[in-house]
Amino acid sequence: MGTANIVEVKNLNSAYGQSKVIFDVSLQIKPKERLSIVGRNGAGKTTLLKSIASLLNPTSGSVVYDGIELVGKPSYDVARMGLKYIDQDKHVFLDLTVRENLELSSYATGDYDWDKVFKHFPKLKILIDRKGAFLSGGERQMLMIGRAILGDPKVLLIDEPTEGLAPSIVDDLVTTFHELSKDCAIMTVGQNLSFVSRIAERIYAMKEGKLVAEITDEAKIKDNSYSCYL
Numbered sequence: 001m002g003t004a005n006i007v008e009v010k011n012l013n014s015a016y017g018q019s020k021v022i023f024d025v026s027l028q029i030k031p032k033e034r035l036s037i038v039g040r041n042g043a044g045k046t047t048l049l050k051s052i053a054s055l056l057n058p059t060s061g062s063v064v065y066d067g068i069e070l071v072g073k074p075s076y077d078v079a080r081m082g083l084k085y086i087d088q089d090k091h092v093f094l095d096l097t098v099r100e101n102l103e104l105s106s107y108a109t110g111d112y113d114w115d116k117v118f119k120h121f122p123k124l125k126i127l128i129d130r131k132g133a134f135l136s137g138g139e140r141q142m143l144m145i146g147r148a149i150l151g152d153p154k155v156l157l158i159d160e161p162t163e164g165l166a167p168s169i170v171d172d173l174v175t176t177f178h179e180l181s182k183d184c185a186i187m188t189v190g191q192n193l194s195f196v197s198r199i200a201e202r203i204y205a206m207k208e209g210k211l212v213a214e215i216t217d218e219a220k221i222k223d224n225s226y227s228c229y230l
């Protein structure tokens with residue numbers, strides 16, 4: 001049935017010290033799909049993404065990416081293998097220019113093809129000599145995603161992509177995510193349901209560290225009716 005999943009998460013549990021946050025989460029990401037996890041503040045969305053990307057060590061469970069077990073691997077290896085996490089706080093190097101930020105990612109991945117970055121984000125070409133500190137929230141988001149697509153990732157995990165962005169920038173991101181998903185799977189997490197309804201082909205609802213529903217029906221995705229699970 002269909003193509004093999006690019007990511008297979010099974011019975012994942014994560015905690016901060018004694019405090020358990022993720023409970024027995026199992027999910028799949030299909031190649032080149034646009035998937036979203038929705039959940040309120042503190043539901044565990046960021047913790048789940050970081051656990052998948054090996055930025056946090058799960059207490060138990062398995063994350064298989066492209067046939068390879070990721071649990072226990074260092075996060076830089078995971079990123080180099082093509083599974084990238086883009087954080088919620090839009091961290092770019094503030095003292096470095098757009099060019100220098102891109103150079104670091106090119107150095108890390110060995111991929112110097114910036115044309116594909118500028119194809120998705122032409123504005124970055126104009127801002128190439130501007131320091132990270134002087135970019136707007138939307139421009140930082142562009143730079144973070146631009147850096148992440150170097151190295152031709154197969155999966156982008158994007159934490160709260162629209163947080164703090166103006167509506168017109170959010171509109172641009174909708175288009176960009178549709179374009180990017182021609183080459184790689186995109187899983188976003190967040191609370192912006194109108195955005196999710198415009199991009200997602202499939203949704204998981206997350207509550208108190210557990211996935212409580214999976215929504216695949218297009219009409220239900222479009223009309224936000226999944227908000228009843230939050």
Ligand SMILES: Nc1ncnc2c1ncn2[C@@H]1O[C@H](COP(=O)(O)OP(=O)(O)OP(=O)(O)O)[C@@H](O)[C@H]1O
Binds near residue numbers: 040042043
């Ligand atoms: N570094 C940490 N140490 C201890 N507890 C943490 C840490 N980070 C998060 N938590 C706790 O884990 C739970 C889940 O947090 P998480 O950040 O994963 O939620 P979230 O769904 O991403 O929330 P938000 O929508 O606010 O980004 C919360 O109760 C939070 O207080």
Ligand SMILES: [Mg+2]
Binds near residue numbers: 045046047159
């Ligand atoms: Mg979060």
